[in-house]
Amino acid sequence: MIELIVFAVAGAACLAGAIGVVASSNPVHAALSLVGTLFGIAVLFVAQEANFLAAVQVIVYAGAIVVLFLFVIMLLGVDRTDNLRVEPLGGGQRVTAAVVALGVLGLVLATLASTDWEATGVVGEFDETVPDINQLGEALFTRYLYAFEITSILLVVAVVGAVLLARRVRREEEIVDPGQAERQAEITERIARAEARAAHTDGARDGAAADDAEAEPATEPAPAQEVGS
């Protein structure tokens, strides 16, 4: 009885949140609806005795991912409402999308209905008397150890990629500034002179680099770096 009530409430929260994500015209409302779905799923995890995963679900999804979404929405100021009356592609796109979604649902339900659940014959080693976090940790650090280690590489790559993608590229704008072409000959000549002096005597090298660094405008550190190298 209790399980039925829990399932009904959490399932209703999930579905309401999912519909809210799809149907709200404001991205902020969509993100907040997503929190409802994520909490509902966490409750369903608890109902299925996956307590650790429920905690992780709340911390990672509701605590980190949705906050990240809201950060991006607020940071970029894109929290204006979309006009949902306009069909993106026109020509019955929504009808097609509904047909596809219902097709996916029908396919899954047909598979569920046609499967003989009793005949699997699988004997799992899950022990109900041991907390799920113990068994999960044991599985992660023995059977799935390599996969677990590879996820760390994935996270590093994701962080590097995010930094690379989201950073503002200013350098190209500086290179093509209006005075660049006129000064290019002077800069090249100065580098050549400095290199000649450096080749001549080792002792003169530091002085030439210092002179050039002084002579350069503050906005162009590149030639000084080349001399230094």
Added chain:
Amino acid sequence: MIGAVEVTPAWYLVLGAALFSIGTFGLLIRRNPLVMFMCIELMLNAVTLTFVTFSRMVRDTGGLSIVVFVLVVAAAEVVVGLAIIVALLRKRPGATADDVAILEG
């Protein structure tokens, strides 16, 4: 009378299928890249719910383990995806899914 109704794993699977379908529908009809991304999260969550249910059905920890991996991959995916969306929306505020080509080059 109602107390006799038992919540079987099939209920969870049907709920997961419904959530996945709603996510698919949203992904197909919305054009705001942020909302499309949220729909992908919805589909991922439907799948994790299904995995946990199967894990309980066959009494195996494999389903629980894969949910951990799905969480990690989802976190990485969100980080990279939101970075792309930030780059896109910075270039053209109010960009839709049709404008992703402006990031080219």
